Structures are given as C-alpha cells and as structure tokens.
Amino acid sequence: MAERYAxxxxxxxxxxxxxxxxxLLELSADGIPTVSSAELANAAGVNAAKVRxxxxxxxxxxxxxxxxxxxxxxxxVRHELGLDQEWEVVIVGIxxxxxxxxxxxxxxxxxxxxxxxxxxxxxxxxxxxxxxxVRHISxxxxxxxxxxxxxxxxxxxxxxxxxxxxxxxxxGIGAILNFxxxxxxxxxxxxxxxxDFSVELQALAFYIVHPEATVGSEAESQPPP
Amino acid sequence: MAERYAxxxxxxxxxxxxxxxxxLLELSADGIPTVSSAELANAAGVNAAKVRxxxxxxxxxxxxxxxxxxxxxxxxVRHELGLDQEWEVVIVGIxxxxxxxxxxxxxxxxxxxxxxxxxxxxxxxxxxxxxxxVRHISxxxxxxxxxxxxxxxxxxxxxxxxxxxxxxxxxGIGAILNFxxxxxxxxxxxxxxxxDFSVELQALAFYIVHPEATVGSEAESQPPP
DNA sequence: CATTGTGAACGCCTTCACAGCC
DNA sequence: GGCTGTGAAGGCGTTCACAATG
Numbered sequence: 050m051a052e053r054y055a056x057x058x059x060x061x062x063x064x065x066x067x068x069x070x071x072x073l074l075e076l077s078a079d080g081i082p083t084v085s086s087a088e089l090a091n092a093a094g095v096n097a098a099k100v101r102x103x104x105x106x107x108x109x110x111x112x113x114x115x116x117x118x119x120x121x122x123x124x125x126v127r128h129e130l131g132l133d134q135e136w137e138v139v140i141v142g143i144x145x146x147x148x149x150x151x152x153x154x155x156x157x158x159x160x161x162x163x164x165x166x167x168x169x170x171x172x173x174x175x176x177x178x179x180x181x182x183v184r185h186i187s188x189x190x191x192x193x194x195x196x197x198x199x200x201x202x203x204x205x206x207x208x209x210x211x212x213x214x215x216x217x218x219x220x221g222i223g224a225i226l227n228f229x230x231x232x233x234x235x236x237x238x239x240x241x242x243x244x245d246f247s248v249e250l251q252a253l254a255f256y257i258v259h260p261e262a263t264v265g266s267e268a269e270s271q272p273p274p
Numbered sequence: 275m276a277e278r279y280a281x282x283x284x285x286x287x288x289x290x291x292x293x294x295x296x297x298l299l300e301l302s303a304d305g306i307p308t309v310s311s312a313e314l315a316n317a318a319g320v321n322a323a324k325v326r327x328x329x330x331x332x333x334x335x336x337x338x339x340x341x342x343x344x345x346x347x348x349x350x351v352r353h354e355l356g357l358d359q360e361w362e363v364v365i366v367g368i369x370x371x372x373x374x375x376x377x378x379x380x381x382x383x384x385x386x387x388x389x390x391x392x393x394x395x396x397x398x399x400x401x402x403x404x405x406x407x408v409r410h411i412s413x414x415x416x417x418x419x420x421x422x423x424x425x426x427x428x429x430x431x432x433x434x435x436x437x438x439x440x441x442x443x444x445x446g447i448g449a450i451l452n453f454x455x456x457x458x459x460x461x462x463x464x465x466x467x468x469x470d471f472s473v474e475l476q477a478l479a480f481y482i483v484h485p486e487a488t489v490g491s492e493a494e495s496q497p498p499p
Numbered sequence: 500c501a502t503t504g505t506g507a508a509c510g511c512c513t514t515c516a517c518a519g520c521c
Numbered sequence: 522g523g524c525t526g527t528g529a530a531g532g533c534g535t536t537c538a539c540a541a542t543g
Contacts (some may be wrong), residue, residue, distance in 0.1 A: 056539095057486070057487050058480075058484070058487055059512065061487055061511095061512065061513090062512090063480050063481070063487070064473060064477055064479050066449070066476070066480070067470075067472065067476040067477065068457065068473070070476070071455065072457075085523085085524065085525090086524075086525070087524085090456070091458060094457045094458075094459075095522095096513090096514080097512055098515070098516095099309040099512095099513070099514080099515075101524090101525065101526065101527085102514090102527080104526095105525090105526055105527070109526070110523085111524080111526075112520085112521065112524080113519070113520045113521050113523075113524050113525040113526090114520070114521040114522075114523050114524050114525080115521070115523080115524070116523090116525080118523070119523090122406040123524075128481075130449035130479055130480050130483075131310060131474050131476075131480060131482065131483035132476065132479065139473070145370075145372075145373060145374035145377045145378065145455065146371075146374045146378070147383075148370060148374065149369075149371045149373065149374040150471070152370045153370065153371070153471070159472060161472075161479075167440055174518075182513075192441070198479055198482060200475065200482075202524080209370065223482050224479075224481070224482055225417040226471075226478060227476060228473055230296065230321045232293065232297075232317070233319075233520090234319075238525050240478055240481050240482065240488065242474050242477060242478055244469060244470065244471065244474055245292075246375070246451075247292065247377070247384060247386075248292040248293070248425075249288060249451055249467050249469055250363070250386055250425065250451060251288055251291070251292040251295070251355050251356075251357065251362075251383075251384065252285075252288050252292065252467060253425055253449040253451060253465055253467055254355055254356040254357065254361055254386075254425070254449075255283075255288050255291070255354065255355050255356060256288070256424060256465050257356065257425075257448050257449055257465065258354075258355075258356035260525085261282070261284070262282050262283055262288070263465065264285055269485055284533075285532065285536090286533095287534090310502065310503090311502075311503075312502085321535090321536080322502095323537070323538095324534095324535070324536080325513070326502090326503065326504065326505085327505080327534085327535075327536090328505085330503090330505070334503085336502080336503050336504075337503075337542085337543065338501080338502050338503040338504080338542045338543055339500070339501050339502050339503080339542070339543050340501080340502070340503090340511095340543070341501090341502065341503080348535070375534070379518055412500095432501080442525060472536055475502090491521085
C-alpha cells in the first residue's frame with residue numbers, strides 16, 4: 050500500500066500518536082478487539098473529538114457504530130510513527146542521566162536501539178555500560194552507519210552541548226534529542242527536540258504561585274444523564 | 275509591591291519564561307546591563323515579537339529605544355516564576371533515573387531543593403544517595419512539612435506510577451512531575467506535568483519518516499540589509 | 500532613531516454538532 | 522442505536538506593523 054500523499058499532520062497530533070500507540074498496545078495485549086474514540090480518549094487522557102480528528106489525519110480506519118479495530122489501528126499508528134522499522138540511537142554524555150537513558154527499557158523497546166555511547170572523560174572511556182563500551186566522541190563518525198536515520202541523544206552538560214551538537218550534525222545525524230538546558234543552533238534540515246527538566250519544574254512552581262492561571266484538566270468527565 | 279490582579283498568562287508563555295530567565299542569568303553574570311527583545315529572542319531561540327508579547331504579560335518593564343534592564347527584568351521574571359522562594363522536591367523511585375535526578379545540579383539550583391528520596395525496594399532503602407537516605411514510601415506523610423507547596427517527582431516504573439501518584443496526592447502534595455510513561459489521573463486541584471522521553475523519540479522518528487510534515491525553525495535569521 | 504507595547508489580522512488547533520453509516 | 526468522520530464555529534497564540542516614547 051503506497052503512502053497517501055502529503056497530508057500534513059499537525060504537531061500536537063504527532064505528539065499524541067505515541068500516547069494512542071501505547072494505549073492500543075495495552076488493549077491489544079489484553080485481547081480487546083475494538084475501541085471507541087471515547088474509550089481511547091479516556092485511556093489517553095484527552096477528549097473523544099480530539100481522538101477522532103487525530104486519527105482522521107491518518108486515514109479512515111474506524112467503523113461507525115463499532116469503533117476501531119485495535120490491532121489494525123495499532124498497526125497503522127505504528128507505521129505512521131515509523132515504529133515498524135528500527136532506529137539507531139547514540140547517547141553522548143554518560144553521566145548520571147546518560148547512564149539512566151542507556152539502561153532505560155524504554156529506549157530499547159519500541160524499536161529504538163542504543164548502538165553507541167560517547168563521552169569525553171578519559172575516566173569513563175572504555176567502561177562497559179549495559180554491555181556497551183563508552184567511546185570517545187571522536188569515534189562518532191566511525192560508529193554510525195546510516196547517520197541520516199540515526200538519532201543522537203545529548204545528555205552532557207550545557208557547556209558542551211553545542212559542541213556535541215555540531216559534531217553530531219557534522220557526522221550527518223538525522224535527528225537530535227537534547228536533554229541539556231542549552232539552547233542549540235543547528236542547520237535547518239536536522240531535526241531537533243528539547244527535553245528540559247528544570248523548565249517543567251519551574252512551570253510547576255509558576256502554577257503553584259498562580260493558581261488562578263491554571264488551565265483546566267483535559268480528561269473528559271461523565272456528563273450528567 | 276502587591277501582585278497585579280488576575281492577568282492570565284498563556285501556558286506557552288509560562289514555558290518560555292524559564293528560557294528567558296536562564297538567558298538573563300547569563301547576561302547578568304556577564305555584566306551586560308540591557309538587552310533588546312531581538313537579542314533576548316536570538317539567545318532564547320524564539321522571535322522578537324514573541325518575547326515582547328510574553329514580557330508584556332508580566333508588566334511594562336522595557337524602555338523604548340534602549341531595551342530591558344537585565345537585572346531588573348531578571349528579578350521580575352524570577353519573581354513571576356516563584357524562584358525567589360524555596361521549593362521542596364521529593365523524588366519517588368530511585369532507579370537509574372531517580373538517581374540521576376537526585377544528583378542533578380539542575381534540581382538543586384534555582385531554589386529547588388530535594389528533601390527526600392523514596393522507593394519500595396527493600397534493597398535500596400537506607401542507602402545514601404547524595405548524602406540523603408532512601409526511605410520507604412510509607413514515610414511520605416511524615417517527611418513532607420508543607421505538602422501543598424512541595425513538588426513530587428515520579429521516577430518509578432509505569433506500573434507503580436498511579437499508586438505513587440495517589441500516595442502523593444493523599445499526602446497533600448501540591449504538584450507532580452511525572453517521568454513515567456503512565457497516564458495519571460488526579461483530582462483537579464493537583465498540578466500535574468508529564469515528561470516522556472519515548473514520546474519525544476517517537477516524534478523524532480515520525481518527522482524523519484515524514485520530512486514534508488516538518489515545521490520550520492523558529493529562530494530568526496538576519497534580514498537582508 | 501532605535502526599540503517597546505499592543506491592537507488587529509492571521510493561522511491553526513480544538514470543539515461542536517450532526518449527517519451518514521454500520 | 523451507537524459511533525465515526527468532518528464541515529463549521531470558536532478560541533487562542535503568533536505575527537504583523539506602527540504609534541508612542543525615551
């Protein structure tokens with residue numbers, strides 16, 4: 050089946066697809082054959098209209114009166130997310146966080162495979178983490194095979210992040226996930242996403258200080274009969 | 275100076291404030307007295323109009339023709355984020371990630387102070403991590419003093435996350451930062467934010483598979499003379 | 500004269516609501 | 522009858538562009 054052409058999927062939808070995927074995975078494991086948008090919405094913590102609109106971007110996979118076939122929809126969502134192929138991940142910066150990421154089940158499941166660990170600290174190089182040797186960053190280019198389809202994870206201090214980023218880009222990496230609090234600059238064709246713990250913490254503090262600014266919960270509640 | 279009343283700040287702005295705060299901190303450390311919205315925007319990786327609109331939500335702190343006074347604006351932003359007071363953080367789940375977070379400089383700087391570590395694993399309890407003993411979750415209530423102003427960090431496996439969440443809410447915690455991939459349900463008055471590595475990874479994979487869906491970079495480029 | 504603050508225009512996502520289908 | 526898919530409406534944040542200002 051060929052790709053449908055050029056439907057652009059809104060980025061908020063892209064970020065919710067992994068949620069749906071996870072819920073569908075559980076439903077599938079439980080042997081549940083179909084879900085309605087309302088059930089899926091409830092499990093994912095969003096509302097039903099959003100689920101239907103989101104899924105409509107992928108195609109017409111639902112059955113009126115019945116809902117969605119769990120396994121079929123799961124396959125479609127996984128295909129859309131590229132989870133039916135394998136992704137190589139390299140982690141740069143094997144401090145506490147890099148260590149945690151390297152161990153993480155979540156990185157290794159879902160067809161993301163950590164293929165290399167890098168650092169600059171001579172004391173760390175050569176050590177085995179999760180049965181993988183920690184290498185010096187300079188070996189980056191040698192280790193990655195299909196760089197344009199590999200994902201680089203930056204878990205080093207902010208001060209080194211831009212340099213690491215440049216090296217990753219230089220090696221032709223396709224996408225970067227940056228866990229450092231540095232604001233990185235990359236040439237446009239390289240994908241870049243940011244995960245920043247302290248931003249989340251500070252946002253929480255803001256909303257504690259400003260309860261009136263809190264936005265309502267998303268999840269749907271039972272409407273009165 | 276009393277709070278201005280009931281200006282609601284959009285959540286995208288709230289999330290950008292920590293970015294500005296960080297940039298301003300650096301500028302201040304470098305002894306730079308003023309910034310324009312364009313400079314601040316460039317350093318934060320957003321555009322100038324957004325910076326001005328964001329800051330206008332806090333008040334009228336800029337000077338036409340000059341820009342913003344770095345130290346004054348920094349103080350205002352920090353006040354708005356509640357960073358001029360201290361925040362107690364408890365971490366639940368001292369696996370690799372919890373360990374990393376406990377060690378993290380970022381959690382301890384910025385007036386976020388980790389005050390307790392919890393787990394259920396008897397093998398971990400009593401161990402010292404960062405000079406702090408790991409306690410059993412059952413001690414949660416005893417350890418937290420002003421729970422409503424404390425932030426609970428969930429770093430345990432997804433399977434235990436809802437239970438931990440319930441305990442945190444039961445102890446009267448004010449806000450929760452959830453690093454597990456579980457979708458949590460809480461009573462409304464409790465603030466909840468989610469950080470999910472695998473979602474980010476899957477989003478990156480999506481955009482590698484669908485280059486045409488990529489949204490353009492935010493940063494401003496030099497306009498031609 | 501550089502730069503802010505902000506109404507207004509715009510674009511985009513969310514929500515509604517219902518026709519259509521099983 | 523239950524539920525999907527979707528046009529239309531609505532809401533909200535972003536961007537524009539310019540009058541106001543030190």
